[in-house]
Amino acid sequence: MTERAAYFNIQLDDVSITSLTFGKEFTAAIEAKQVAAQEAERAKFIVEKAEQDKKSAVIRAQGEAKSAQLIGQAIAKNPAFITLRKIEASREIAQTIANSANKVFLNSKDLLLNLQEMDLESHPK
16 A cells, blocks of 8 residues: 555555454355355264264164173072062052052052062072
8 A cells, every 4th residue: 555655645654444344255255165165064064973972872782782681691590689679660660650640459460460479489490
């Protein structure tokens, strides 16, 4: 600017730009670029989330498989494990019913707890 002003014999000491506007095409191009960048980030996030969900599902499945394997081993070693699981299930059912506002009357068969029919003695193999 100082060179251009010097051509007209004007000396500039200080310049303040108070209003600056860009053309419509330039402004639209900048906005389009920002929108494209945001869409790319959104797509990247979705891909990363899908990968994490996939890893989570694999880890969950591995944990469930290990759990099933350990339960199978426990049942093979000691059939009383099934009895213990029945008692735990019965306690959970009883707790749920006890906290219910409704009144329910059940016999031991409905609670999965047939104590007279259960063999509570441990029979090692």
